[in-house]
Each structure stands twice: as C-alpha cells, then as structure tokens.
Amino acid sequence: AQSVTQLDSQVPVFEEAPVELRCNYSSSVSVYLFWYVQYPNQGLQLLLKYLSGSTLVKGINGFEAEFNKSQTSFHLRKPSVHISDTAEYFCAVTSFGNEKLTFGTGTRLTIIP
Amino acid sequence: GAGVSQSPSNKVTEKGKDVELRCDPISGHTALYWYRQSLGQGLEFLIYFQGNSAPDKSGLPSDRFSAERTGGSVSTLTIQRTQQEDSAVYLCASSLLPLAGSDTQYFGPGTRLTVL
Numbered sequence: 014a015q016s017v018t019q020l021d022s023q024v025p026v027f028e029e030a031p032v033e034l035r036c037n038y039s040s041s042v043s044v045y046l047f048w049y050v051q052y053p054n055q056g057l058q059l060l061l062k063y064l065s066g067s068t069l070v071k072g073i074n075g076f077e078a079e080f081n082k083s084q085t086s087f088h089l090r091k092p093s094v095h096i097s098d099t100a101e102y103f104c105a106v107t108s109f110g111n112e113k114l115t116f117g118t119g120t121r122l123t124i125i126p
Numbered sequence: 127g128a129g130v131s132q133s134p135s136n137k138v139t140e141k142g143k144d145v146e147l148r149c150d151p152i153s154g155h156t157a158l159y160w161y162r163q164s165l166g167q168g169l170e171f172l173i174y175f176q177g178n179s180a181p182d183k184s185g186l187p188s189d190r191f192s193a194e195r196t197g198g199s200v201s202t203l204t205i206q207r208t209q210q211e212d213s214a215v216y217l218c219a220s221s222l223l224p225l226a227g228s229d230t231q232y233f234g235p236g237t238r239l240t241v242l
Contacts, residue, residue, distance in 0.1 A: 049233075056235040059232075113184075113185065116168055116170075119168060119169075
C-alpha cells in the first residue's frame with residue numbers, strides 16, 4: 014500500500030518570501046511522485062513530477078522539488094512567492110504498474126501582501 | 127476543446143435521486159480516471175478505464191456507484207439513490223498512456239455535487 018502525508022494543512026507566507034511545502038510518502042516499491050496545484054475554482058494542474066534520474070526536479074511557475082529516498086520525502090520549494098501562487102497544493106504518489114494516484118490531503122498556501 | 131471537460135459544473139439533487147456526471151477526455155487519450163474530492167477525505171480514486179480492458183473499480187465506495195466509457199472516449203459516472211455523504215467534487219482525468227508508463231494525468235474542472 015502507498016500513502017502520502019502532507020503535514021501542513023495551511024501555510025501562510027509573505028509575498029516574495031521563500032516557501033517549502035512538505036510531503037512524505039510511504040511505499041514498498043519504487044515510486045513516481047507528483048505535485049499538483051489547484052487554483053480557486055479550478056481543476057488540478059501538474060506542477061512537476063519525479064520519475065527517475067536527477068533528484069532535483071524543476072516545474073512550472075518557478076517551483077522545484079527534491080526527491081529524498083532515505084527520508085522518503087518530496088518537498089516542494091519556491092525561492093520567492095507571488096500573490097498568484099495562492100492555491101492548494103497536492104502531493105501524489107504512484108508506482109510502476111499502478112494506475113491510481115494516491116494523494117495527500119493538501120496544503121493551502123496563502124500569500125500575505 | 128484542448129482539455130478535459132466535465133458536465134454539469136454544479137449539480138444539486140435530493141437525497142434518493144439518481145445522478146449522472148459526464149466526462150469528455152482529451153482526444154486520443156487512452157486512459158480515463160474518476161476521483162472524488164470531499165472535505166475530510168481529500169482526493170480519492172474511484173475508477174480507471176484503459177482502452178478496451180475491464181475497468182478497475184476498486185475505488186468505488188458502494189454498489190450505488192457505477193461508471194461506463196463508451197467508444198473509448200466519453201465516460202459517465204452514475205450515482206444511484208444519492209446520499210448526503212455523496213456530496214463532493216467529482217474529478218475526471220485522462221492520460222495518453224497508462225500511468226504504468228508514468229504519463230501525466232490531466233484533470234477536468236470537476237462537477238460539484240450537492241445532495242440535500
């Protein structure tokens with residue numbers, strides 16, 4: 014079985030400050046990891062994904078995430094946030110041969126002007 | 127359209143009524159998924175279709191839920207005898223290839239279902 018834990022349900026950050034959204038996973042097999050963003054009243058949009066290779070993954074809108082196998086983590090970071098980054102962020106995991114994405118409960122990022 | 131579309135965007139129904147939710151995947155995508163997003167439960171997998179293979183129904187919460195995919199394209203999720211706990215946003219996603227190939231799932235805007 015696979016699971017994802019997003020410990021922070023809400024993260025307030027001042028505009029232009031850096032942010033880290035935490036994600037830890039549990040799996041007995043090699044994983045594929047994803048970060049999705051959901052803007053208010055919109056569907057989910059892929060930010061980035063880790064499949065294999067380099068552990069530092071760059072995505073859209075200046076976000077990046079680092080896969081850490083020993084710590085079973087895939088934290089999302091951005092060096093300087095903008096008002097437009099206000100959204101809910103979901104971490105998800107799956108594995109080869111498993112078509113289902115298992116999602117975390119989400120982290121609501123609020124940018125303070 | 128270029129993306130996954132879902133209809134209706136909002137549906138309000140009375141307890142005990144049946145509802146049908148529709149999903150139009152991205153043209154050419156072979157895989158189609160239904161998820162449910164509800165307060166307290168987060169995002170849950172419901173069902174997965176891949177080509178002509180039998181669907182993976184392992185996420186359906188009860189036998190009141192069913193789904194079909196006609197002609198390998200449009201899908202309909204049906205909820206019979208709706209209950210208040212069925213209230214949620216139902217999301218559809220499609221991908222070009224099965225996720226076993228680690229392909230990205232593209233999500234629609236969702237259908238917000240409210241059961242009174």
